[in-house]
Amino acid sequence: MPNKDAINAQWHRYSPTQRMQRYGLFLLTGLIIGWATTSIEVVWEWVWTAPNQIADLFARMAPPDPRNLDSILSVLWETVNIATIATFLAVLLALPVAYISAQNTTPNRATLWLGRFILVSSRSINTIIWALLFVAIFGPGVVAGIVAITFRSIGFIGKLLGEAIEEIDRRPVEAMEATGAGRSKVVLYAIIPQVVPTFWAVAILRWDINLRESTVLGLVGAGGIGMVLQGAIDTFNWPEAATVLLAILSLVIIGEAISAFLRQRII
Amino acid sequence: MLEISGLTKRYGDGEPVLSNLDLNVKGQNIVSIIGSSGAGKSTLLRCINRLVEPSSGSIKLNSLEITSLSGKALREARRKTGMVFQGFNLVDRLTVMENVQAGRLGYISTWQALSRRYPQADIQRAYELMERVGIAHYANQRADQLSGGERQRVGVVRALMQEPDILLCDEPTASLDPRTSEQIMVLLRTLAEELALPVIINIHNVAEAKEYTDRIVGMRFGKIIFDDVPTSLDDKAMNDIYSGTPASDRLSTETTQGAVHHA
Amino acid sequence: MPSEMRHWKKPPTIENPIVRWGIYSAIVIYLAVTIPTLPINWPRVMEGIGRASQIFNGAFPPSFERSELLIDGFVESLRIAVLATVFGVGLSVPLAFLAARNLSPMPVYILGRGIIILARSFHPVIVAILFVKAVGFGPLAGVLTLIVYSIGFVAKMLAERIEEIDFGQVEAMRATGASRILIIFYAVFPQIIPRQVGLSIYQLDSNLRASAVVGIVGAGGIGSTLANAFGRYDYDFALAITMVIVGVILISEGISGQIRKRYA
Numbered sequence: 001m002p003n004k005d006a007i008n009a010q011w012h013r014y015s016p017t018q019r020m021q022r023y024g025l026f027l028l029t030g031l032i033i034g035w036a037t038t039s040i041e042v043v044w045e046w047v048w049t050a051p052n053q054i055a056d057l058f059a060r061m062a063p064p065d066p067r068n069l070d071s072i073l074s075v076l077w078e079t080v081n082i083a084t085i086a087t088f089l090a091v092l093l094a095l096p097v098a099y100i101s102a103q104n105t106t107p108n109r110a111t112l113w114l115g116r117f118i119l120v121s122s123r124s125i126n127t128i129i130w131a132l133l134f135v136a137i138f139g140p141g142v143v144a145g146i147v148a149i150t151f152r153s154i155g156f157i158g159k160l161l162g163e164a165i166e167e168i169d170r171r172p173v174e175a176m177e178a179t180g181a182g183r184s185k186v187v188l189y190a191i192i193p194q195v196v197p198t199f200w201a202v203a204i205l206r207w208d209i210n211l212r213e214s215t216v217l218g219l220v221g222a223g224g225i226g227m228v229l230q231g232a233i234d235t236f237n238w239p240e241a242a243t244v245l246l247a248i249l250s251l252v253i254i255g256e257a258i259s260a261f262l263r264q265r266i267i
Numbered sequence: 268m269l270e271i272s273g274l275t276k277r278y279g280d281g282e283p284v285l286s287n288l289d290l291n292v293k294g295q296n297i298v299s300i301i302g303s304s305g306a307g308k309s310t311l312l313r314c315i316n317r318l319v320e321p322s323s324g325s326i327k328l329n330s331l332e333i334t335s336l337s338g339k340a341l342r343e344a345r346r347k348t349g350m351v352f353q354g355f356n357l358v359d360r361l362t363v364m365e366n367v368q369a370g371r372l373g374y375i376s377t378w379q380a381l382s383r384r385y386p387q388a389d390i391q392r393a394y395e396l397m398e399r400v401g402i403a404h405y406a407n408q409r410a411d412q413l414s415g416g417e418r419q420r421v422g423v424v425r426a427l428m429q430e431p432d433i434l435l436c437d438e439p440t441a442s443l444d445p446r447t448s449e450q451i452m453v454l455l456r457t458l459a460e461e462l463a464l465p466v467i468i469n470i471h472n473v474a475e476a477k478e479y480t481d482r483i484v485g486m487r488f489g490k491i492i493f494d495d496v497p498t499s500l501d502d503k504a505m506n507d508i509y510s511g512t513p514a515s516d517r518l519s520t521e522t523t524q525g526a527v528h529h530a
Numbered sequence: 531m532p533s534e535m536r537h538w539k540k541p542p543t544i545e546n547p548i549v550r551w552g553i554y555s556a557i558v559i560y561l562a563v564t565i566p567t568l569p570i571n572w573p574r575v576m577e578g579i580g581r582a583s584q585i586f587n588g589a590f591p592p593s594f595e596r597s598e599l600l601i602d603g604f605v606e607s608l609r610i611a612v613l614a615t616v617f618g619v620g621l622s623v624p625l626a627f628l629a630a631r632n633l634s635p636m637p638v639y640i641l642g643r644g645i646i647i648l649a650r651s652f653h654p655v656i657v658a659i660l661f662v663k664a665v666g667f668g669p670l671a672g673v674l675t676l677i678v679y680s681i682g683f684v685a686k687m688l689a690e691r692i693e694e695i696d697f698g699q700v701e702a703m704r705a706t707g708a709s710r711i712l713i714i715f716y717a718v719f720p721q722i723i724p725r726q727v728g729l730s731i732y733q734l735d736s737n738l739r740a741s742a743v744v745g746i747v748g749a750g751g752i753g754s755t756l757a758n759a760f761g762r763y764d765y766d767f768a769l770a771i772t773m774v775i776v777g778v779i780l781i782s783e784g785i786s787g788q789i790r791k792r793y794a
Contacts, residue, residue: 057664219656
């Protein structure tokens with residue numbers, strides 16, 4: 001908005017203090033970037049050759065080698081199973097966690113903090129880190145992968161479901177209590193029906209994410225297509241690696257299409 | 268018979284919402300409670316079924332002291348106290364039948380509640396009551412597909428499914444348009460007579476209170492300051508109950524509140 | 531009251547009985563076929579219970595003795611995250627313009643979308659092992675990986691924001707005879723900058739998380755430190771690293787949430 005003084009003055013987009021703040025912010029950002037660039041332990045010659053190296057890598061991948069397609073597809077199916085079974089388990093385990101970590105349903109303070117602790121540790125530790133741990137425990141293979149994805153998913157599903165429980169309409173709960181229903185019946189009739197849509201949406205979303213995550217489990221030995229990819233890369237069999245990458249790409253795209261379809265049908 | 272004596276409710280250290288309040292309801296009376304917003308009507312009603320915890324005083328329903336109950340005994344007392352709400356308080360995503368059967372939750376087992384295998388007698392009774400109020404054909408519809416008046420009918424049937432000894436209605440018509448609101452009042456009145464059921468209704472609309480109830484209780488600042496037959500509610504009494512509330516508000520609180528609530 | 535008996539059953543969620551039973555049996559068959567055929571080495575898994583207690587005994591108490599290594603790893607992760615965000619966001623802006631249906635001609639749009647889909651579809655860890663092979667172990671591979679990762683998210687969201695802009699402003703600028711570049715600067719940028727700032731901060735937070743992970747396959751940062759600790763059975767050090775990762779993620783999530791709430 002123009003005021004009277006401004007008519008004679010030069011036009012400025014920002015007031016002087018605003019400008020100083022902006023310069024300060026720019027300077028700070030610049031300093032951080034400068035620090036990150038100059039102190040990182042990078043061999044700079046490698047940076048300049050990187051584009052060539054990458055182009056070279058892709059050149060060696062072409063054309064993709066489909067000879068092992070059968071076994072690649074069967075491992076891909078294993079990957080889908082890891083993601084699906086883990087999602088299934090995570091959904092079941094996340095239900096009680098969501099219940100105790102929602103403020104309006106948790107039995108007491110202690111359970112609330114227990115629930116939040118489970119959510120935070122599950123969510124902040126990446127699937128790959130969980131996988132490292134479970135490979136050490138269960139040995140390499142699909143069990144470690146399933147358990148790792150389950151552990152990571154509990155926090156994700158539990159958090160979103162817990163928030164849905166906290167946002168429910170209180171009024172049906174009051175009505176059920178007024179009929180003399182006990183705790184479990186109030187949950188069955190007033191709370192569960194209200195969070196069912198969120199439940200399905202979150203489960204489908206997480207399944208989609210888990211499909212992607214399960215493609216990398218094999219790189220730390222936890223089963224699935226990642227193991228084949230690692231094998232191909234370690235033996236410099238780039239054409240086969242290309243086939244694996246294409247298989248992963250199609251898996252992710254098909255998974256996204258399926259989850260979009262399910263979301264539309266169910267919700 | 269409901270006997271309330273010395274009932275006080277305060278939240279934290281604040282002013283009491285109900286202070287030392289006495290009220291008796293005998294036989295199958297329809298009693299309306301009027302008063303401006305914040306007079307404590309809602310709190311009073313919710314103390315009777317302990318949705319709100321009274322601070323002190325005594326509430327006896329058919330000689331049973333309600334205030335000292337807990338756990339199973341409290342739930343058994345609640346199932347004999349039906350309640351109808353301003354916002355209907357239905358579970359939107361469940362069918363009308365499930366909402367109606369929710370009134371039996373205090374009677375049936377958790378397994379029956381979970382599996383929706385309700386006792387045949389309950390289903391029979393539900394159909395009879397739903398037919399009585401004209402919603403039987405909606406049994407398998409989801410509750411959120413019904414209109415406001417129909418939803419409140421579901422609310423009423425749910426409360427009656429409890430086979431209550433008393434029916435508490437908290438602004439049952441405040442979310443409805445004037446015509447529907449009258450229909451619900453007529454329904455409550457005739458059902459109360461048919462079932463010989465005492466009814467307490469919190470209500471904003473004084474005209475409705477006068478027309479459909481036998482006794483009017485006026486509340487102000489958590490106290491009862493008027494308690495008589497509707498014909499005795501004169502301008503002076505009205506002024507005592509609502510003084511400080513602008514005249515325009517007295518007439519329009521009803522509809523505007525409903526509209527806002529519904530929006 | 532002798533009225534007719536009326537029964538009631540909850541109407542099924544899926545009305546068509548063929549579809550309903552089809553879905554139920556598909557689920558049962560899937561589980562029945564899949565679970566037994568999973569390649570699981572049960573004796574080894576059973577051993578795991580003993581191993582778990584061994585690992586947990588080894589992990590407690592967490593060891594911060596080599597905290598120098600820990601701090602170095604973290605600082606490197608932070609550098610990787612900062613650089614990847616700067617370049618990733620920098621590349622995302624032009625790419626988002628290419629991938630915005632309302633500003634780009636069809637072939638350009640398809641190219642732009644294609645790059646974004648490609649960048650999104652691969653998990654950063656897969657991208658990381660490719661870069662590790664191409665440019666060698668170390669933070670450079672990490673930075674390149676997270677640039678791809680940033681593009682996948684930031685360019686996608688930004689393109690969607692550009693598609694939602696108020697086109698009236700663009701037309702007003704066109705009417706003044708401004709060039710394409712000027713239009714972008716004066717009619718499009720002001721509309722997308724708040725979203726851009728929010729996205730950048732969000733992405734910095736995401737990159738910090740992801741940088742802990744890509745390190746596990748050799749792309750530098752704290753992840754490499756963690757993978758080494760696991761490889762050497764230093765479970766107490768691994769636990770210390772994990773605890774610090776969780777702590778840093780929580781702090782960074784808090785800060786980024788605060789900044790976005792206030793400025794975006």
